[in-house]
Amino acid sequence: MLIAQITDLHLGFGSGGDFEDNAKRLRLVVKTLNELAPRPDLVLATGDLTDHGDLPSYKRLKKILDKLAMPVLFCMGNHDNRDVFRQVYPNAPFSGGFNQYAVDNLPLRILVLDTLETGRHGGGFDEPRAAWLEQRLAESDRPTLVVMHHPPIDTGIEWMTIGPSEAWVARLEPIVARHNNIVAILAGHVHRPIISAFGGTTVRVCPSTQPQVVLDLDPMNLDNPDDRPMIVAGPPGIGLHWWNGKALVSHYTDTDEQGRAKILARYTVKMQGFLKHLAHERAEGSAGH
Ligand SMILES: [Fe+2]
Numbered sequence: 001m002l003i004a005q006i007t008d009l010h011l012g013f014g015s016g017g018d019f020e021d022n023a024k025r026l027r028l029v030v031k032t033l034n035e036l037a038p039r040p041d042l043v044l045a046t047g048d049l050t051d052h053g054d055l056p057s058y059k060r061l062k063k064i065l066d067k068l069a070m071p072v073l074f075c076m077g078n079h080d081n082r083d084v085f086r087q088v089y090p091n092a093p094f095s096g097g098f099n100q101y102a103v104d105n106l107p108l109r110i111l112v113l114d115t116l117e118t119g120r121h122g123g124g125f126d127e128p129r130a131a132w133l134e135q136r137l138a139e140s141d142r143p144t145l146v147v148m149h150h151p152p153i154d155t156g157i158e159w160m161t162i163g164p165s166e167a168w169v170a171r172l173e174p175i176v177a178r179h180n181n182i183v184a185i186l187a188g189h190v191h192r193p194i195i196s197a198f199g200g201t202t203v204r205v206c207p208s209t210q211p212q213v214v215l216d217l218d219p220m221n222l223d224n225p226d227d228r229p230m231i232v233a234g235p236p237g238i239g240l241h242w243w244n245g246k247a248l249v250s251h252y253t254d255t256d257e258q259g260r261a262k263i264l265a266r267y268t269v270k271m272q273g274f275l276k277h278l279a280h281e282r283a284e285g286s287a288g289h
């Protein structure tokens with residue numbers, strides 16, 4: 001099973017409208033995903049779907065994502081608004097007032113969490129949501145993928161990170177740690193690819209379809225704005241997660257990898273012999289040599 005991930009779409013940033021940069025970027029992502037071979041089975045859109053949680057932006061989101069050739073699962077980010085989202089997606093699954101749900105009809109079970117805490121950038125996961133997760137995890141031992149907007153890890157990028165001592169992170173971690181069938185936690189929010197350990201599994205953060213946060217592990221002095229770059233534009237990022245039946249393999253790239261980089265090798269007759277040699281080596285290895 002192949003799962004694409006898009007995150008932090010932030011539609012409605014700046015001028016808004018059909019021709020805003022983030023709408024253009026999302027249309028490019030949709031085109032890229034539709035042209036992928038093999039084609040992903042589904043798309044996860046992991047929050048910050050809009051920048052201001054406004055109705056025109058959610059309508060624009062639907063108009064653009066309706067062009068996807070595969071189904072899409074949503075989760076809420078700190079820039080989202082549940083009630084406005086539901087006006088545009090009235091059939092979106094909700095439980096206890098949160099956009100939290102289980103998907104049970106796929107080779108990999110998917111649990112989508114809702115970490116939106118209205119008024120906070122840093123997210124939340126209160127007792128009712130924790131109880132919901134406990135109940136879902138108690139239902140099944142199947143390999144399970146947890147999906148949420150906020151990665152509950154110290155990323156080292158201080159201004160964007162979730163405090164590792166935050167109460168909601170401390171509430172979530174032991175629940176995750178008690179279940180060794182969680183193959184990974186997929187998240188967004190930080191606008192760049194990051195991987196870390198959490199509760200005995202991995203948290204994997206997907207780059208944004210919007211501009212990326214700069215890789216900068218040097219903490220900022222909040223009393224001294226030093227003009228350093230914080231956010232940079234570039235091709236929209238995407239994630240591609242392959243469930244091979246044993247492990248979830250995550251790839252992160254952007255929508256213009258081949259356009260941006262100089263191609264140094266192509267599959268030509270010249271490469272054919274080398275590839276045959278590698279295939280032979282694999283076959284020998286499988287035969288125990
Ligand atoms: Fe975001």
Ligand SMILES: [Fe+2]
Nearest residue numbers: 048077078189
């Ligand atoms: Fe966010």
